[in-house]
Amino acid sequence: MSTPDLAEIQGPRKLGPLTPLVGHWEGDVGVDLSYHNDDDETGHTSYFEKASFTPIPGQENGRQKLWGLKYSMTAWRHGEEAMDPFHDEFGFLLWDKANGQVMRTVVFGRGIAIQAGGDAGPHDTVMNFDADPADPSYGVLQNRYLMQRAEIQGFTSSFTILDDQTFSYTSDLVLRLEQAGVTMHHTDQNTLRRVRRIHPGEA
Template identity: 60%
Template sequence: MANAHGPRRLGPLTWLVGEWEGDTGTDVSYHNREDETSPTGYFEKAWFRPIPLQENGRQRIEGLTYGMKAWRHGEEAMDPFHDEVGYLLWEASTRQVIRNVVFGRGIALMAGGDADAYDSSFTVKATPGDPNYGILQNKYLSGRAELRGFEGTFTFNEDGTFTYTQTLVLKLGALGGVEMDHTDTNTLHRVKRYHPGSEFN
């Protein structure tokens, strides 16, 4: 990644532009039906598309709109068990990278962290109640599986793939209010490139 050239308007998000697939995902979470915490393998599809420059007064933000869907191994022909849409944003002047995302389970969060244009990885974090990088969730989850923290990292690998890892800290009602880490990780390879100036339907 260090040898990449160009103006890097998208900063560290540059390498994500395109469509991706990954078949080595691992989800470690609590399963209500089995009353146990165990890993689940999954297949995933993702896309990342540039958006127009966003200006708020003197603020200038570049970014991507994106979507990610995941299917448990053995359920690829069925509905995905995970679905998210959102934005990945980068503000060069403040070195802030932002993940603004909505999950199909009724969760919305804005996570942020520091990043430079040519970084080969970045990490974002969110905490409930934070006025900038916070978390919202529906009433059921607040009572049964309250999201207490989020941290996610994207790493761009030398072979052209990217790896993400993320941890959601959950306070589980089924476990008497005990907090546990729900982790996900996958490595995806690009299956389609986009020209940054293209328009998409």
């Protein structure tokens, strides 16, 4: 009787496609495309980023069972790593196995909250999260100031597992800018490498 290859043994994967993300990560090739108010122009910003994904207990909504991760992502402009970050977000990534759905519930410190989601299988290496302000399930909330000056009209993002130690992401906020009189895509992308694993029982 042959001994199975450990790499081929699959556990229950309660986290489904979110499983490979568990741990602490860093990435130094981030690129942000956004509108710069002070310069009244659109420009690119490169950045360094830290991210953390920690398992949470199973969540039940009646017959619905969700497994997931609480996460944070913080970014500093290159050359400003010793200063305050220019981006900070907290949220949850959730897996609904029965309905084949992944969800990204995220809060930005700018007064923005987004619930985005999409279809996914338990072993998918690409996860897509979409939100529309008109969608009561996967939608967008923002404070009144931003609604009047930089209204979010759509949000799409994806996480791609490249290998056991690397993942990349993209995000795209469609904004209607009152001052510039245009609609633009505020995009972010980065590739991060794992710097520390987290045991599922770790807080």
